[in-house]
Amino acid sequence: MLRYLGASVVANAFSATPTTQRSYRRLANGLETWRRTRKGLPELYVDRVGLLAAFIERNLNLTAEDSVLEIGTGWVHWESLITRLVCDARVTMFDVVDSRLFPVFKLYAQALRPLLVTIGLSAERIERANALLDAVEEATSFEQVYSALSWNYVIDPSGTMEGLGEGTFDLIVSSDVLEHVDRAILRPFVEKMFRLLRPGAFTYHSIDLVDHLSYYDPKAPAKFYYRFDGAVWDKWVNSKVQYINRVQRPEWLSLFQDAGFESVSEDVTHGPHGIAKVHSSYANLSAAELETNTLRLAFRKPG
Numbered sequence: 001m002l003r004y005l006g007a008s009v010v011a012n013a014f015s016a017t018p019t020t021q022r023s024y025r026r027l028a029n030g031l032e033t034w035r036r037t038r039k040g041l042p043e044l045y046v047d048r049v050g051l052l053a054a055f056i057e058r059n060l061n062l063t064a065e066d067s068v069l070e071i072g073t074g075w076v077h078w079e080s081l082i083t084r085l086v087c088d089a090r091v092t093m094f095d096v097v098d099s100r101l102f103p104v105f106k107l108y109a110q111a112l113r114p115l116l117v118t119i120g121l122s123a124e125r126i127e128r129a130n131a132l133l134d135a136v137e138e139a140t141s142f143e144q145v146y147s148a149l150s151w152n153y154v155i156d157p158s159g160t161m162e163g164l165g166e167g168t169f170d171l172i173v174s175s176d177v178l179e180h181v182d183r184a185i186l187r188p189f190v191e192k193m194f195r196l197l198r199p200g201a202f203t204y205h206s207i208d209l210v211d212h213l214s215y216y217d218p219k220a221p222a223k224f225y226y227r228f229d230g231a232v233w234d235k236w237v238n239s240k241v242q243y244i245n246r247v248q249r250p251e252w253l254s255l256f257q258d259a260g261f262e263s264v265s266e267d268v269t270h271g272p273h274g275i276a277k278v279h280s281s282y283a284n285l286s287a288a289e290l291e292t293n294t295l296r297l298a299f300r301k302p303g
Contacts, residue, residue, distance in 0.1 A: 003217035004224060008237050011213075015240035024241045029099055032075060036104045041111035045078060048175060048206070049112065052082045053119040055204055055298065056171070059264070062087040064150075066170040069094060069196065071161075072177030073153070076105040079173045084149050085112065085129040086121060089170065092152045096159045102142055109136045159185065166195045172203040178252075179207050183245040187255060194259040199303020202264065207252065207295040212244050213237070221274025222293060229281050248285060249292045261299035269294045 014024035056062065066089040070080045073093035077100075080091045113133060116126045135148035146153060156163060159181065172193050181189050193203055214220040225233055225246055238244060247255075249268070257263070271293045278290065 001217065001220060004213050004220040007213050007216035007242075008239065011239035011242040021241055025097060025099060029075075029101060033101045033104055036075075036101065037107055041108050045108065046115065048078065049082050049115050050119050051206075051296070052079060052173065052204070053086045053121075056083065056086055057120070059202055059298075059300075060087075060171060062089040062170060064088040064090070066090070067092065067168055068171045068173065069164065069169045071172060071174040071193075072096075072180070074177075075099055075101045076108050077151075078108070079175055080151065081105075081109060081112070083171070083173065084151070085116065085132060086119075086125065088128075088150075090150045090152070092154060092164065092169075094154045094156065094161060094164070096155070096157050098155055100142060105142070105145075106136060106139075109133055159189070161189075161192050161196065164196055167198055169196050170198055170201045172197060172201075173205070175206040176208045178205055179209065179212075179245055179247065180243055181245060182243065183247065186245060186247065187258075190255045191259045194261060194301060197301040199301055202298060202300050203256075203261070204298045205296070207297065208293075209248060209295065210293050212242060222271055223273035223275060223290070226273055226275045226278045226282055226290070229279055248282070249289050249295055250285070252295060252297065256297070256299050260301065262302055264298040264300050265296075266298075267296040268292055 011024075014020045060066075062068070062083075066087075068080070068083050068089045068091045070077065070083070070091065070093045073080060073095050077093055080093050083089065084091055110133065113130065116129050121129065132149060136145055139145045139148065142153070145151065154163065197203065210222050211220070211225045214222055214224055225237070225244065228237060230246075233246065253263070253266075270288065270291045273290055282290065
């Protein structure tokens with residue numbers, strides 16, 4: 001558990017001031033660029049290609065007149081890139097900090113080429129997608145990529161998405177993002193997503209419920225945060241640079257349903273949480289819900 005505790009201490013130290021938070025981002029971006037360019041495209045990213053492409057094919061017929069929003073676009077705009085290769089929709093990419101890694105983005109983009117056939121695209125669409133990847137390969141900056149792919153990149157540190165046009169998007173998508181949204185704004189955040197969508201539009205999210213600090217320590221339980229109540233967790237373990245809201249499956253479903261969404265699909269993966277005594281604040285959860293590690297949720301705005 002030493003690595004887990006060490007990761008928490010370091011994250012909280014970097015959370016102390018805006019200056020230390022910016023230093024953390026610069027250091028993390030440098031380390032991630034080095035690590036990801038050495039290792040290449042992760043298998044998890046490969047899986048996300050087929051899953052998102054299949055969802056779009058089943059539920060939407062996106063054209064150049066339609067608009068997609070990726071929330072928490074992160075290092076490599078991955079969901080935006082997948083969406084743009086399978087259709088001609090305009091894409092807005094929203095984030096609260098600039099953590100873009102241009103060398104990694106280009107590396108991952110070129111690794112997509114052999115996957116275009118395996119995800120079932122038509123020959124015409126594959127040709128179009130390869131032309132877009134050619135433009136990415138030739139680009140020397142993100143700005144050139146955005147121009148070639150009809151992308152709009154938006155940074156808003158408040159995270160409220162107030163600057164985005166309501167009733168303008170046909171799809172909102174995110175991956176491993178919603179678990180990091182501050183619990184204090186989570187309900188209005190989901191309600192805002194509802195208002196951003198056109199009637200009949202969809203939202204599709206992958207949510208990682210695992211204690212993210214456990215990724216730094218192979219010996220740590222997958223959901224070590226089950227040991228703490230909210231006050232202890234937020235004061236001593238959680239941090240601004242590695243914030244986790246600890247929201248579990250029943251609450252996620254309730255948040256979307258209360259906002260007015262209709263459920264379309266739900267895919268859940270399970271695994272042992274590894275905690276001998278779970279804190280009483282989680283007493284409302286069933287055994288299966290306690291061992292829910294990831295959620296893939298799709299909803300539709302009625303209309």
